[in-house]
Amino acid sequence: MFAFLSSARKVLTRGVFVSATLALAACQPISIGGIGGGTSGGGSGPTIDTSVPVPVALLVPKSNKNASSVATSLENAARLAMADLTNVKIDLRVYDTAGSTEQAASLAQKAVADGAKIILGPLFADAANAAGVAITGQNVNVLSFSNNTSIAGGNVFVLGPTFENTAERLMSFAARQGKTKVLIAHPNNIEGQFGRNAIQQAATRNGIAVASVNDFEFSQPGVVAAVPQIKSAMDSTGADTIVLTSNSAGALPLLGQMLPEAGVNPANVQYMGLARWDVPAQTLELPGLQNGWFTMPDQGTVKNFEARYTQAYGNAPHQLAGLAYDGIAAIGALVEAGNSKALTSSALTQGAGFQGVAGAFRLRPNGTNERALSVAMVRDKQVVIIDPAPTKFAGAGF
Incomplete structure (x- = not known):
């Protein structure tokens, strides 16, 4: 674990937070409709002859x-x-x-x-x-x-x-579990802003109050400085849930280690994450992630x-x-x-x-799109599916 955290600190020092998927698939956004989806309608489309290739x-x-x-x-x-x-x-x-x-x-x-x-x-x-x-x-x-x-x-x-899809799955599940107030912790960069907006919108749709939004500088000192501020915000707002937008290549290892040390106890506060917490496997050992929730597609x-x-x-x-x-x-x-x-x-x-x-x-x-996701929990440093992904959709979606 110490070697893993040491490696994570080096990554943070270099300022490399963005996951491989986001870096490849998203790059810098060229906005035509703002964060969260552009013009609705989707274009009309052609007429085709389905009898030929x-x-x-x-x-x-x-x-x-x-x-x-x-x-x-x-x-x-x-x-x-x-x-x-x-x-x-x-x-x-x-x-x-x-x-x-x-x-x-x-x-x-x-x-x-x-x-x-x-x-x-x-x-x-x-x-x-x-x-x-x-x-x-x-x-x-x-x-x-x-x-x-x-x-x-x-x-x-x-x-x-998308972050929007993951956020909706998490917030709808949290609402069904009786969660009412969420604190969002995110890096102050494009990826973090996307994640923040997605959680805010999904929380509102599901009747969960956003008690506090805490951003931090895109660096190791920024993460370290944010920890006591997040702890103070948790105490002052009475939030019952904290959502970490960062992934394992970014701020997640430091936050997952330092927040519990600062008194944000996962036994009393529900941790949730927008990223996959099972990649790499060492991430599952972080104290702050124990009993925490994240999403993943049906692995079968x-x-x-x-x-x-x-x-x-x-x-x-x-x-x-x-x-x-x-x-x-x-x-x-x-x-x-x-x-x-x-x-x-x-x-x-x-x-x-x-x-x-x-x-x-x-x-x-x-x-945008909607994908069926499972809600997973980290239990005893292992992944346990607590709400399986639906096999089909009903209704119009979010």
Whole structure:
């Protein structure tokens, strides 16, 4: 544990908080609707002939040295999903964005000119935003791999797991457990602001008061200085819950160690986290995380996909690969119904959603998504599922 915390302190000193997924899939947001989702409506979409192969453009950064392995994994997963379709043929056309925003915009236009009826990708948020803008008015929707909800809306949907979805799952569960006041602790950066906003909005929707919002400087001294301030805020507000937006590569190890030492006792206060607390496994040993809650997708379905991918391609998939599988699975399910309007926004946002790599998911009219998540607890340094992920959706969602 001490070695792990020492490593975490070094990471904090360098100021590297952002998780690999967020860094790859979100990057710096190009806002078209503010944090939390853009214009609702999602674009209209094309008319297609479901009796012939449907042209689908896959935009991935194949020649980008920092993301080529992700691109390969995404393409492989898309082809694996195509192989799983029974009565649908997909004409997959792959375009290399090289990780360039300008190239993504140009290739989105080329893909539509080539006959693409829907675009899957790009990976980076700014590229996805640019692609959507480049083909505005051409009746083609973009299913991007980003998790940055500030680019969602119009003809752009985000497939990546979002803070909003995680926050809603946590706050709705907390409300059912009788929690009434929450304190939010977050780094004062873009990632932290996204997390803060997501918790605030989800708490309001579920009747939970936000008792205090505590941000801290994006550094080790900032985290250390914030601990007594958080303790004071907990005492003065009587909050029964604290939400930590940070992940294991950021402030979580220090907060998980120092807050209990300062008197924020997990036996009396419910800890919750927006990030996965089981990665890496050492995180589960942190004192502040004992009996704490976080979310995770159904691991049975995830492991099934990983095993099938590994068997097909000889190596494990990148953690984002499932997003490409999900995109093809959704397209296939809609086209199989034989509806010529299968790829319009109204079809893409059907309430029943789709079955994907990590279980049920659905796209929302504002371009964001909702994914079925389990609520997990850290019990005796082990992960225990205390509220399993639903297997299907009911109603219109949040």
